[in-house]
Structures are given as C-alpha cells and as structure tokens.
Amino acid sequence: MSNQSNFIAAALILAVALHAGVVGAEGTGLPAAVRAPERLSETGLYRDISNGTIAPRNLSFEPQYPLWTDGADKARWIRLPDGATIDVRNTDGWVFPVGTKLWKEFAFGGKKVETRMLWRARADQWVFASYVWNDAQDEAYLAPEVGIRNHAEIGGGARYSIPSQAECRSCHESGGTPVLGFNALQLSDERDLLAPHQKPLKATSLTISRLERFGLLYPRRPDLVENPPRIEARSPRERAVLGYLSANCGSCHNSRGPLAGLGLFLQHEIGLSSMGVDPALATSVDVAGQFVVPGTSRDGSRRVAPGAPQASALVYRMSSRRPSSQMPPLGTGVVDAKAVELIRAWIAEDLGAK
Amino acid sequence: MRNRIALFSIFVVMAAFSLFGEARNQKERVERGKYLVSTMGCNDCHTPLTMGANGPEPDMSRMLTGHPESLVMPPPPSLPEGPWSTVVAATNTAWAGPWGVSFTANLTPDPETGLGNWTEKQFIDTMRTGRHLGIGRPILPPMPYFMIGAAHDDEIKAIFAYLKSLPPVKNKVPQPIEPVAAK
Numbered sequence: 001m002s003n004q005s006n007f008i009a010a011a012l013i014l015a016v017a018l019h020a021g022v023v024g025a026e027g028t029g030l031p032a033a034v035r036a037p038e039r040l041s042e043t044g045l046y047r048d049i050s051n052g053t054i055a056p057r058n059l060s061f062e063p064q065y066p067l068w069t070d071g072a073d074k075a076r077w078i079r080l081p082d083g084a085t086i087d088v089r090n091t092d093g094w095v096f097p098v099g100t101k102l103w104k105e106f107a108f109g110g111k112k113v114e115t116r117m118l119w120r121a122r123a124d125q126w127v128f129a130s131y132v133w134n135d136a137q138d139e140a141y142l143a144p145e146v147g148i149r150n151h152a153e154i155g156g157g158a159r160y161s162i163p164s165q166a167e168c169r170s171c172h173e174s175g176g177t178p179v180l181g182f183n184a185l186q187l188s189d190e191r192d193l194l195a196p197h198q199k200p201l202k203a204t205s206l207t208i209s210r211l212e213r214f215g216l217l218y219p220r221r222p223d224l225v226e227n228p229p230r231i232e233a234r235s236p237r238e239r240a241v242l243g244y245l246s247a248n249c250g251s252c253h254n255s256r257g258p259l260a261g262l263g264l265f266l267q268h269e270i271g272l273s274s275m276g277v278d279p280a281l282a283t284s285v286d287v288a289g290q291f292v293v294p295g296t297s298r299d300g301s302r303r304v305a306p307g308a309p310q311a312s313a314l315v316y317r318m319s320s321r322r323p324s325s326q327m328p329p330l331g332t333g334v335v336d337a338k339a340v341e342l343i344r345a346w347i348a349e350d351l352g353a354k
Numbered sequence: 355m356r357n358r359i360a361l362f363s364i365f366v367v368m369a370a371f372s373l374f375g376e377a378r379n380q381k382e383r384v385e386r387g388k389y390l391v392s393t394m395g396c397n398d399c400h401t402p403l404t405m406g407a408n409g410p411e412p413d414m415s416r417m418l419t420g421h422p423e424s425l426v427m428p429p430p431p432s433l434p435e436g437p438w439s440t441v442v443a444a445t446n447t448a449w450a451g452p453w454g455v456s457f458t459a460n461l462t463p464d465p466e467t468g469l470g471n472w473t474e475k476q477f478i479d480t481m482r483t484g485r486h487l488g489i490g491r492p493i494l495p496p497m498p499y500f501m502i503g504a505a506h507d508d509e510i511k512a513i514f515a516y517l518k519s520l521p522p523v524k525n526k527v528p529q530p531i532e533p534v535a536a537k
Contacts, residue, residue, distance in 0.1 A: 166482075166488070170485075170488065170489035171489075174489060252489055258473070258475075258476055258487055258488070258489065259487070259489070261471045290529075291529060294531075294532075322533075323492045324453075324454065324491050324494065324530050324532055325491070326491070329489070329490050329492075330489075
C-alpha cells in the first residue's frame with residue numbers, strides 16, 4: 001500500500017470513529033465503579049466491632065456547627081492513607097487524598113442505629129454508604145440504595161429513616177466539595193459557644209492546630225492556627241445563626257450547586273467573609289423569595305423579615321415537617337426547636353431593633 | 355503536499371458531516387420528545403381544559419402552561435367519609451386530595467415561571483427521585499413522575515429537549531397548599 005492510501009485510510013477510520021462518537025465516548029474502557037463492603041466491620045472503622053473498639057489510627061473530630069438529625073447523638077472519624085496529607089491550598093475547598101475514609105455514627109438513647117461512610121475510593125469516585133446496626137450491636141450491614149423508610153422508633157412517636165444514596169448525594173454533592181464537616185471553619189480552634197447542639201471537644205478530637213501539628217495539612221497553614229477561622233458577625237447570636245445555616249442549609253443553598261438559580265446563598269466561605277456583607281445576609285434579610293409564607297401577602301413575605309419571624313420563610317420552613325414545605329427537605333423528620341428559637345430571637349430582637 | 359490536502363479535505367468534509375449530524379440528531383430528538391409528550395399524556399394535566407362544543411377540550415393556545423395564574427381557586431369542598439377522596443378543577447390543573455392542593459406546573463421554558471432555568475440533569479433527577487429538582491420537596495400527586503422516571507435516559511432527554519423548544523409563556527403557577535389537618 002502506498003503512503004498516500006495509508007494516510008487516507010487512517011484519516012477515514014479516525015473520521016468515522018469521531019463521527020460515530022466512539023473516540024472519547026463516555027464510559028469506554030473505564031473500570032467499573034468501586035462498591036462499598038457489605039459489613040461495617042470490613043471498612044476499617046473498628047479494631048473489634050464486637051466490643052466497640054475503634055481502630056486507633058482513625059482520628060475523631062467534632063464539627064463546631066453540627067447537622068441536626070432529629071436529635072441523634074453523633075460520633076465522627078477520619079482515616080487518611082499512611083503518609084498522605086490534605087491539600088488545603090484552597091481554604092474553602094480542601095482536597096482529600098485518594099483512600100481517605102470518613103465515618104459518622106448515629107445513636108439514639110445509647111443505641112447505635114446507623115453508621116455512614118464517605119470513601120474516596122478513586123480520584124474520580126466518592127463511595128457513599130450507610131450501615132444499619134443489628135440488635136446485638138456487634139455488626140452493621142450495608143443499607144439498600146433506596147434507604148429504609150421509618151426504620152427505627154426514636155421516641156415521641158417519631159421514626160427515623162435511613163437516607164437513600166440519592167439523598168446522600170443531594171446534600172453532599174450540591175456544593176463545591178463532598179466533605180461537609182471536616183473543613184477550616186468546622187475544625188477551627190476558636191469554637192462558637194452559641195452553636196446549637198455543639199458537643200465539647202474531647203482531648204483526642206482533631207482541630208486545625210492538631211492537624212497542623214501532626215503535619216497532615218499541605219501546605220502548612222500556621223495562619224489558620226494564629227487566626228482561627230470564625231464567622232464575623234454583628235452579634236454573637238448572629239454568628240451562631242450564620243454558622244447553623246451554613247452547615248444545615250448551605251450544602252444545597254449555595255452559589256455553585258444545582259440550586260444556584262434560587263439565589264439564596266447560606267454557605268459560609270472564609271475567603272469571602274472579609275469582603276462586605278455576608279452573602280447569607282445579602283440574599284435573605286428583607287429579600288422576597290419565591291416561596292410566600294401562608295397567611296402573609298406576597299409583599300409582606302420575606303425570606304427573613306426583620307422584626308417579624310412570622311413573616312419569614314426561613315422560620316416557617318424550618319418549623320415545618322410537612323413534606324411540601326419542610327426545610328431541609330430530607331434527612332430529618334423532627335423540627336430542630338432549639339435552632340428555630342435561636343433564629344426567631346435573632347430576627348425579632350437583633351434585626352427588629354434597628 | 356498532495357497527501358496533506360487530501361487528508362485535510364477529508365477532515366473538513368467529515369467535520370461538516372458531523373456538525374450536520376448533530377443538528378439532525380437534535381431535530382430528531384425534539385421530534386421524538388414531541389411524540390412522547392403527546393402520547394404519555396402530559397397535556398391531560400398540564401394544558402388547561404375548556405368547555406367546547408364537544409365537551410371539555412385542551413386549550414391548545416395555553417399548551418403545557420400549567421394551572422392558569424388568573425384562575426384563583428376557592429378552598430376545596432370537604433368530602434364526606436368514603437371512597438371519594440379527590441376533587442379536580444374544571445381545567446384539570448388543580449387537584450385537591452389528602453396531600454393538600456397541587457397545581458400542575460408550567461412546562462414551557464419561561465425562565466421565571468417555567469422550566470427555563472432547569473438543566474437536563476435536574477429534569478432527569480426530578481423524574482427519577484420524585485423530588486423537585488432531584489433534591490427538594492417530594493412531588494405531589496397526581497404527577498406520575500415514577501412512570502416518566504421509568505423511561506430510558508434518552509427518552510427523558512428527548513421530552514426535555516421538546517419542552518425546551520416550545521415558546522416560553524409566562525404563567526406563575528401557585529405553590530401547593532398543605533392539608534389543613536396536618537400540623
């Protein structure tokens with residue numbers, strides 16, 4: 001065959017392949033997605049699950065602004081691969097090394113109900129898994145992908161549901177980074193003492209200064225130790241409100257995810273807080289939303305109506321557990337009364353006074 | 355030199371072919387979506403009915419625009435105990451039942467009141483999860499999201515492509531009303 005026909009043949013094959021969408025098509029030649037193990041004991045969280053001993057290399061942490069999950073008592077751990085560090089060049093978007101695992105355990109009345117796991121199994125895949133505890137409390141099994149509705153009684157007539165994979169992803173993949181409680185603000189050494197449901201740090205809990213001391217951050221960030229991240233606000237109460245909204249609502253209500261078009265930005269970014277009005281305040285205080293609080297006029301209803309909690313959509317929707325109006329829309333069946341009280345007081349007193 | 359020219363012209367021809375193919379695919383997709391929307395019955399609920407000479411007929415001048423903003427519904431009548439559970443507006447666009455009152459959505463691509471700002475992914479996620487945009491509140495009856503969600507990705511994408519190709523119509527559908535009995 002002549003050189004020329006070789007060329008033409010090659011060009012034709014390439015062009016036909018391009019045309020047919022074979023070259024660069026999605027999903028070709030990629031290994032199948034990694035699956036979570038069937039049992040919690042196989043994930044490496046426990047050294048001995050039968051007596052509840054956590055493997056010593058898993059480090060515990062307590063985010064200062066916890067997510068409300070119907071009053072569950074929570075414990076959390078992280079495991080980094082040996083010698084690996086967290087890339088913290090972007091203060092608001094930490095990047096975890098491949099192999100990182102994070103766990104969160106949920107208990108009601110001293111009984112373990114569920115343990116959730118986030119695992120960066122590959123550079124391009126985070127595995128989400130939920131394990132459901134047995135009655136003997138010596139093993140937990142992988143929950144079905146669709147979750148388990150009304151799984152357990154938790155007192156007061158309420159029942160606890162295990163979220164579906166799609167629900168995990170709604171909260172964990174609607175912002176910049178899938179890890180929500182292990183970041184600069186949540187692990188700051190200067191804790192917000194008014195934060196609802198915050199648990200005191202244990203001697204072993206990871207904070208930024210410990211991460212820095214253990215050399216787990218890349219690059220080193222002595223600045224985050226000297227100036228611990230905190231939300232700048234006009235009052236301590238406002239600080240706690242902004243922190244609560246960031247953790248409990250900001251995973252969906254932010255400027256990067258699928259809800260960006262709604263224009264309600266409750267996620268706090270340390271990098272932005274030094275510049276002018278906090279986005280959470282700018283997009284809520286005295287701003288009319290799409291949702292109109294029942295019983296108020298379209299003109300009277302506000303996302304946050306200064307001085308008027310009863311005309312504030314935020315309060316209305318946080319106080320609801322009816323499916324068509326509750327906020328958050330999933331992952332909870334019981335109102336967070338303490339947080340509603342905090343936000344009411346902020347709207348009535350802090351914002352009403354001016 | 356002649357080699358390169360031959361090679362180059364083949365590329366140009368194939369690239370043009372490819373682009374043309376894209377446009378043709380898009381057109382076929384919209385056509386397919388139109389077929390699916392009309393046979394899957396979206397108009398039944400999303401196009402208001404009016405009373406015509408032959409009984410109730412869809413008002414195609416308001417095709418797929420959902421419950422008319424101008425039609426403010428009075429509170430639904432309460433039904434006696436028994437197997438009758440649902441009341442429907444004459445337009446077929448407002449439905450009162452144990453879930454409260456739901457109003458059918460504006461499916462035209464108006465950015466403020468319709469699907470204009472929706473992405474294809476949000477549309478698919480909505481039909482698959484039964485939640486608004488895939489992450490919000492559960493979608494109320496009688497919207498048959500589970501039947502639509504049982505279709506193949508390609509078909510749901512075709513439906514979306516067709517809806518996006520409609521002329522945008524501004525019609526703000528009310529938010530659902532919650533059942534009175536619920537707390």
